[in-house]
Amino acid sequence: MAESVALTTPRESFAFEQGDAPDEAFLSAYQKNRLHHAWLLCGPQGLGKASFAFRCARFLMGKDRDPSHGALGMSPDDADVRLITAGSHPDLLVLEREMGESKLKKNISVDAVREIGEFFSKAPSRSPYRVCIIDSVDDLNINSANALLKILEEPPRKGILFLISHSPGRLLPTIRSRCRRLTFAPWTDQAVSTFLRARTEIDDEHQARLVRLAHGAPGKALTLMEEGALDMDAFAGRLLERPLPPRAELMQAAAMFKSSSAKNDGAKKFATFMACLTDRLHDRSLSAETSQKGQTYSQLWSRLNMAVGEVESVNLDRGDYFWSIYNELANLS
CATH class of the missing domain: 3.40.50.300 (P-loop containing nucleotide triphosphate hydrolases)
Structure with missing residues (x-):
């Protein structure tokens, strides 16, 4: 994408x-x-x-x-x-x-x-x-x-x-x-949407996701698109669905997050993935069928919202951290 x-x-x-x-x-x-x-x-x-x-x-x-x-x-x-x-x-x-x-x-x-x-x-x-x-x-x-x-x-x-x-x-x-x-104040979602529409040819659904992830920053929306955030967002969404992605794809993601080179900035990709995942968890917490499920999603969202800072501050292995997140998501009923 x-x-x-x-x-x-x-x-x-x-x-x-x-x-x-x-x-x-x-x-x-x-x-x-x-x-x-x-x-x-x-x-x-x-x-x-x-x-x-x-x-x-x-x-x-x-x-x-x-x-x-x-x-x-x-x-x-x-x-x-x-x-x-x-x-x-x-x-x-x-x-x-x-x-x-x-x-x-x-x-x-x-x-x-x-x-x-x-x-x-x-x-x-x-x-x-x-x-x-x-x-x-x-x-x-x-x-x-x-x-x-x-x-x-x-x-x-x-x-x-x-x-x-x-x-x-x-x-x-x-x-x-x-x-x-x-x-400099954040733009309205409508203004960011208009900005994207004038510069891209993506469909309304993907445009709405970029607007949501950009949080009022039009330049960030374009950067996210250029960096493949829509693919990362789709992957994050699939981790919350059943069946879960195949193990080969999960291993590829873990290796990508762990990597750190001029060609592949694993830290940046991990941060983008976490932004997409926590945004989707927030939606799940608000639309859950029961209050118990909503609370489960909300607690996970609250904890993972701090994940990027935690990983970078103590230099944790991003690949290993991804697997721990995956295991938690896999155990969600």
Whole structure:
């Protein structure tokens, strides 16, 4: 069921959909000459926070305004905008997790964060501002977070930081207090559905499942589709039916969850599978024929809802954990 979806990267995204509040807040600060040196962009993953950060970078660094792309709209033909899109603008620094030998590293390193200080120590070379985007600040470890805090304590002249956070409550309070916060609200299910309909050709049933799993984040819906979440969702559904999937298929799933490589991110696939399974368990708890069955499903849902965090925090074997889940599901009457 997995389909190929043409995902637009934040660098390439010129349209900011579903609400002008962030654009207007940033534009107002810019026009009043009260532009904060650090902006904390908060909200669930998939709401366009990174796209907004690049919109602001283009607005600050480019020259050719284009209102057809919104309040912060810039012409794609502007010379600075083209450099930003190509990832080669000398006044823009983007920090993300780096690729290790076989997979993405868990954190943005302290050395990478220290590069920001060096970057801001220089004057802009061709634009009015130097801009740094951290996607995401949630990926900092304690050392890199403290290194960032030192930079925030000494605001750079003609330097602007955009810190993207999916879980701002987990950040150091001292980091949060030194930023201006913009919160991105989840979309309505109808808005996400309309967004998907304009970009995909899947049927209504599968579209409804993606909307449900996305929890108001349109970008997440597209990413889930690209990653084969619909197949994973169907597999999770079959684990709650009879007959159960054949053992060969179960062994293949366990091996996939256990794997960890550049080609197969078992942790990500396991997290997607658990999101699908717990969503279906929640539905079962509400529609069970008896209150006893409903309670059984509800208790299992409540416990498995914490499974991904538990597995990752103590480094449990994801394949073995899958088999334990399977055994519980097999014993459900």
